[in-house]
Amino acid sequence: MKQFISVDDVPGVPRMVDIALDYKKNPFKDKGLGAQKTLGMIFLNPSLRTRLSTQVAARNLGMEVIVFNIGKEGWALEMNDGVVMNGSTTEHVKEAAAVMGQYFDILSIRTFPGLVDKAEDYTEKYIQQFIKYAGKPVISLESATLHPLQSLTDALTIRETWQENRKPKVVMTWAPHVKALPQAVPNSFAEWMNNWDEVDFSITHPEGYELDPKFVGNAPVIYNQQEALKDADYIYVKNWSSYKDYGQIINSDSSWMLTNKHLEVTNNAKVMHCLPVRRNLVIADEVLDGPNSIVVQEAGNRTWAAQAVISEILRNQ
Amino acid sequence: MKQFISVDDVPGVPRMVDIALDYKKNPFKDKGLGAQKTLGMIFLNPSLRTRLSTQVAARNLGMEVIVFNIGKEGWALEMNDGVVMNGSTTEHVKEAAAVMGQYFDILSIRTFPGLVDKAEDYTEKYIQQFIKYAGKPVISLESATLHPLQSLTDALTIRETWQENRKPKVVMTWAPHVKALPQAVPNSFAEWMNNWDEVDFSITHPEGYELDPKFVGNAPVIYNQQEALKDADYIYVKNWSSYKDYGQIINSDSSWMLTNKHLEVTNNAKVMHCLPVRRNLVIADEVLDGPNSIVVQEAGNRTWAAQAVISEILRNQ
Amino acid sequence: MKQFISVDDVPGVPRMVDIALDYKKNPFKDKGLGAQKTLGMIFLNPSLRTRLSTQVAARNLGMEVIVFNIGKEGWALEMNDGVVMNGSTTEHVKEAAAVMGQYFDILSIRTFPGLVDKAEDYTEKYIQQFIKYAGKPVISLESATLHPLQSLTDALTIRETWQENRKPKVVMTWAPHVKALPQAVPNSFAEWMNNWDEVDFSITHPEGYELDPKFVGNAPVIYNQQEALKDADYIYVKNWSSYKDYGQIINSDSSWMLTNKHLEVTNNAKVMHCLPVRRNLVIADEVLDGPNSIVVQEAGNRTWAAQAVISEILRNQ
Numbered sequence: 001m002k003q004f005i006s007v008d009d010v011p012g013v014p015r016m017v018d019i020a021l022d023y024k025k026n027p028f029k030d031k032g033l034g035a036q037k038t039l040g041m042i043f044l045n046p047s048l049r050t051r052l053s054t055q056v057a058a059r060n061l062g063m064e065v066i067v068f069n070i071g072k073e074g075w076a077l078e079m080n081d082g083v084v085m086n087g088s089t090t091e092h093v094k095e096a097a098a099v100m101g102q103y104f105d106i107l108s109i110r111t112f113p114g115l116v117d118k119a120e121d122y123t124e125k126y127i128q129q130f131i132k133y134a135g136k137p138v139i140s141l142e143s144a145t146l147h148p149l150q151s152l153t154d155a156l157t158i159r160e161t162w163q164e165n166r167k168p169k170v171v172m173t174w175a176p177h178v179k180a181l182p183q184a185v186p187n188s189f190a191e192w193m194n195n196w197d198e199v200d201f202s203i204t205h206p207e208g209y210e211l212d213p214k215f216v217g218n219a220p221v222i223y224n225q226q227e228a229l230k231d232a233d234y235i236y237v238k239n240w241s242s243y244k245d246y247g248q249i250i251n252s253d254s255s256w257m258l259t260n261k262h263l264e265v266t267n268n269a270k271v272m273h274c275l276p277v278r279r280n281l282v283i284a285d286e287v288l289d290g291p292n293s294i295v296v297q298e299a300g301n302r303t304w305a306a307q308a309v310i311s312e313i314l315r316n317q
Numbered sequence: 318m319k320q321f322i323s324v325d326d327v328p329g330v331p332r333m334v335d336i337a338l339d340y341k342k343n344p345f346k347d348k349g350l351g352a353q354k355t356l357g358m359i360f361l362n363p364s365l366r367t368r369l370s371t372q373v374a375a376r377n378l379g380m381e382v383i384v385f386n387i388g389k390e391g392w393a394l395e396m397n398d399g400v401v402m403n404g405s406t407t408e409h410v411k412e413a414a415a416v417m418g419q420y421f422d423i424l425s426i427r428t429f430p431g432l433v434d435k436a437e438d439y440t441e442k443y444i445q446q447f448i449k450y451a452g453k454p455v456i457s458l459e460s461a462t463l464h465p466l467q468s469l470t471d472a473l474t475i476r477e478t479w480q481e482n483r484k485p486k487v488v489m490t491w492a493p494h495v496k497a498l499p500q501a502v503p504n505s506f507a508e509w510m511n512n513w514d515e516v517d518f519s520i521t522h523p524e525g526y527e528l529d530p531k532f533v534g535n536a537p538v539i540y541n542q543q544e545a546l547k548d549a550d551y552i553y554v555k556n557w558s559s560y561k562d563y564g565q566i567i568n569s570d571s572s573w574m575l576t577n578k579h580l581e582v583t584n585n586a587k588v589m590h591c592l593p594v595r596r597n598l599v600i601a602d603e604v605l606d607g608p609n610s611i612v613v614q615e616a617g618n619r620t621w622a623a624q625a626v627i628s629e630i631l632r633n634q
Numbered sequence: 635m636k637q638f639i640s641v642d643d644v645p646g647v648p649r650m651v652d653i654a655l656d657y658k659k660n661p662f663k664d665k666g667l668g669a670q671k672t673l674g675m676i677f678l679n680p681s682l683r684t685r686l687s688t689q690v691a692a693r694n695l696g697m698e699v700i701v702f703n704i705g706k707e708g709w710a711l712e713m714n715d716g717v718v719m720n721g722s723t724t725e726h727v728k729e730a731a732a733v734m735g736q737y738f739d740i741l742s743i744r745t746f747p748g749l750v751d752k753a754e755d756y757t758e759k760y761i762q763q764f765i766k767y768a769g770k771p772v773i774s775l776e777s778a779t780l781h782p783l784q785s786l787t788d789a790l791t792i793r794e795t796w797q798e799n800r801k802p803k804v805v806m807t808w809a810p811h812v813k814a815l816p817q818a819v820p821n822s823f824a825e826w827m828n829n830w831d832e833v834d835f836s837i838t839h840p841e842g843y844e845l846d847p848k849f850v851g852n853a854p855v856i857y858n859q860q861e862a863l864k865d866a867d868y869i870y871v872k873n874w875s876s877y878k879d880y881g882q883i884i885n886s887d888s889s890w891m892l893t894n895k896h897l898e899v900t901n902n903a904k905v906m907h908c909l910p911v912r913r914n915l916v917i918a919d920e921v922l923d924g925p926n927s928i929v930v931q932e933a934g935n936r937t938w939a940a941q942a943v944i945s946e947i948l949r950n951q
Contacts, residue, residue, distance in 0.1 A: 027353075028353055036661075036662055038690055038693070040686070043390070046390060046391050046392055047390070047391065048385075048387070048391045048392075048408070048413065048416070048417075049416060051385070051390065051391075052357070052383055052385060052417065052420045052421075053420055055383050056355060056381075056383070056420050059355070059381050064690075064693050066686055066689050066690070068682075068685070068686060069389075069390060070682070072389065072703075072706065073677070073680060073681070073685065073703060074680050074681065074682040074685075075680055075682075075910065078913070081919075082914075082919060083913065083914065084913075084914040084915055085912035085913050085914060085915050086812045086912065086915050089912075090910045090912065091682070091909065091910030091911070091912075092911075092913050094913075094922070094923075095909055095910065095911065095922075095929065095930065095933070096682065096910075098930045098933075099682070099683060099909065099930060099933040099934065100682075100686065102930070102933065102934030102937075103686045103687055103690050103934075103937060104686075178403045275408065275412055275416065276392065276407045276408030276412065276413075277408070277409075277412065278402035278403065278406075278407065278408075279395070279400065279401075279402050279409050279411075280399075280400065280401040280402060281401055281402050281403050285398075285399060288411070288412075289411075295412065296412065296415045296416060296419070299412070299415075299416040299419065300416065300419035300420075303419075303420060344670075345670055360707070363707060363708050363709055364707070364708065365702075365704070365708045365709075365725070365730065365733070365734075366733060368702070368707065368708075369674070369700055369702060369734065369737045369738075370737055372700050373672055373698075373700070373737050376672070376698050386706075386707060389706065495720045592725065592729055592733065593709065593724045593725030593729065593730075594725070594726075594729065595719035595720065595723075595724065595725075596712070596717065596718075596719050596726050596728075597716075597717065597718040597719060598718055598719050598720050602715075602716060605728070605729075606728075612729065613729065613732045613733060613736070616729070616732075616733040616736065617733065617736035617737075620736075620737060
């Protein structure tokens with residue numbers, strides 16, 4: 001594996017899930033694999049799970065890890081070419097990425113979308129500039145439009161909790177929020193589920209919240225949440241801002257918040273969320289504190305997803 | 318040892334002092350004890366000594382350490398149950414603590430009191446929520462009302478500097494300050510000294526600065542500083558804000574600042590302070606730069622206190 | 635080597651260049667040298683290259699590294715003696731440095747000049763206070779007036795890229811900028827080149843930008859940039875604010891920005907810069923993106939310079 005930006009980079013979702021679950025059983029089995037190699041973790045945005053689990057994963061493989069909060073410990077980077085840099089940016093990504101590529105064996109980076117310019121966000125300008133200039137493998141710690149470490153985690157969490165001899169019905173549902181959030185997690189979850197034939201995947205959201213068709217693919221989209229959730233085995237809850245009316249909050253209908261009532265029509269569905277989750281806004285306390293929630297187990301699995309990804313890149317070096 | 322929140326968690330003060338002083342003689346004698354284990358250090362507030370010495374201590378034991386400035390690198394946590402999270406908090410401690418408990422083998426956390434709501438501070442809501450949900454041993458790096466790593470350090474500093482064949486007289490004195498400070502250090506020092514029969518302990522402060530009786534215990538409280546310091550072998554200097562008139566500065570009498578004059582009535586007392594200390598406000602230059610001050614040695618001992626605590630928790634896992 | 639503050643601390647520039655280039659060939663040849671020792675990296679100012687490359691270098695030598703952003707993770711330090719600390723500083727450098735000296739085997743620190751009080755900056759008050767009180771070897775990660783890790787890097791970059799059997803002509807040229815920058819990099823580069831007989835060194839800048847004569851030494855200073863650059867083998871580009879009119883921007887003549895046109899009179903000169911560089915303000919895109927620029931290679935060499943410095947200090951302990 002040469003990089004990890006989207007599902008297109010991996011040797012199959014099932015294979016990645018296998019590798020991750022193996023590490024969960026034996027975290028230190030490859031503790032020499034990353035010896036004398038360093039992972040750089042570059043944060044342009046806040047992070048809890050990704051920041052911590054990826055460090056643990058890299059150390060499990062014997063790598064050194066250096067964390068760099070570039071905006072707070074360094075300075076603002078210029079992403080546009082040909083600019084006279086007499087404003088607020090201090091260094092161009094051409095230099096910054098190329099320099100960091102010399103210090104690190106693998107670069108990982110978190111960057112959020114601006115949610116203003118759809119074209120700019122959806123060309124993944126920022127992470128693509130890093131890939132172009134770093135000269136080393138790049139791992140996405142969440143980019144403007146995708147969060148593949150989360151999606152791999154979600155797949156392995158479904159695999160390890162599913163016991164029956166049929167494909168589970170997995171429904172991703174929009175939920176309300178007070179802030180305009182990126183589409184990265186839902187885009188990525190859709191992309192991974194569509195590339196994984198171990199599940200039956202569908203999506204439900206209010207009209208106007210249609211995601212980029214590139215990621216939705218052939219997944220059924222149902223505007224009636226209750227109808228969509230019928231017989232669901234897994235509910236993947238997530239808010240996102242509008243793709244069409246880009247970056248806008250066009251609906252805050254609190255009836256979309258997941259409650260125990262919603263679970264009644266399901267097949268005793270397990271409830272997932274990438275976290276952080278705002279309680280009683282996105283998901284009700286009664287669900288998060290009840291037996292159907294697997295959000296904490298899901299978050300714990302982030303370590304194994306990251307370890308699978310890093311190990312595959314190390315094996316390719 | 319299952320956690321380290323107060324003196325109640327340790328197998329005796331003398332035993333902890335022994336362990337710490339052994340590590341001071343031989344820092345690397347247990348360098349395999351923490352192998353393949355990770356200490357998470359969660360900071361909600363600034364820290365110098367605790368931050369640095371605890372990292373050194375954990376590495377001496379072979380542990381991995383991950384530092385996380387949660388407010389700056391992550392986001393604000395919700396501590397209250399049942400809240401509709403449509404405000405400034407992004408994640409509930411229920412999830413955050415439970416998730417971090419899956420990444421770390423030991424969680425340590427620093428959190429300060431608000432100094433507004435006495436009941437909330439004195440129930441140690443914040444650290445108790447972490448203990449409740451983390452599912453892993455928790456070490457206090459200073460909490461709302463206690464700072465046990467400091468107190469253990471203070472005990473071992475007294476032990477290693479005391480040569481005579483009698484109990485030293487240890488006097489904790491209030492000193493002025495321009496900011497309203499927590500009661501955590503004096504509460505904790507009182508608690509530890511009261512639980513340690515190697516010293517004679519007493520307290521002096523202006524009227525109105527009475528500490529929580531729970532921590533003062535049977536220690537004599539003397540309002541006349543000069544009388545209290547008579548024949549002292551150790552003076553433990555510290556400012557705190559009022560417990561009664563909660564969080565208020567009710568006295569800023571500069572005569573309470575420790576000077577060489579104050580030392581005249583003592584038994585050539587050694588002067589201690591947890592640091593940081595504001596010079597010429599809390600303690601005069603002449604004292605800090607003179608032969609009686611042991612504040613730097615005391616701070617250096619933080620490493621061995623932390624190493625004793627971490628090692629005892631590791632041995633219990 | 636006891637400390638690393640300026641060229642005066644090293645056993646000769648050629649020797650340091652040799653050591654650094656050896657590490658570039660074999661980064662892990664001394665991986666046990668720093669075992670059970672810890673490097674403290676104290677940042678009062680932002681940093682990218684220094685922060686990352688020095689961490690990599692120390693780890694290559696087997697050291698533990700602890701990074702501390704003192705202003706953001708700790709608090710402001712008082713640098714002046716005798717002050718009543720009732721203002722914004724929380725801890726005196728006397729305590730802070732002495733305490734950190736007990737946790738670390740080597741202390742490294744980055745601090746910038748205020749660019750207001752020339753005498754204060756040029757006495758290097760801040761780093762000298764750390765040296766005075768730390769009680770451990772101190773490495774400059776850039777101080778008020780010097781940046782020796784950068785200069786050593788520059789020397790080894792010249793050595794490794796120079797193939798001819800004569801001394802290269804190295805010209806340091808001032809370039810425009812929108813902010814008032816320190817003189818640390820040009821001071822230090824001049825100091826190192828003047829102490830290295832492998833190069834012919836000269837300086838060019840507009841009138842009024844004369845550097846401290848202590849660092850300029852006998853290097854020719856030519857006010858006509860084109861004349862100065864004639865037959866240059868290396869051009870070292872850097873902005874600095876005025877030393878005479880201290881900390882001021884007295885000229886922003888954009889003709890001093892390095893372009894391909896400037897290269898025409900040179901001996902196909904290689905172009906160097908310490909980075910970060912503001913494109914099309916200090917150096918034109920065409921130069922940075924062209925074959926003459928070695929700025930990224932130069933930045934990559936920071937690791938080997940740092941490793942040489944740390945190793946020499948470790949060997950002396």
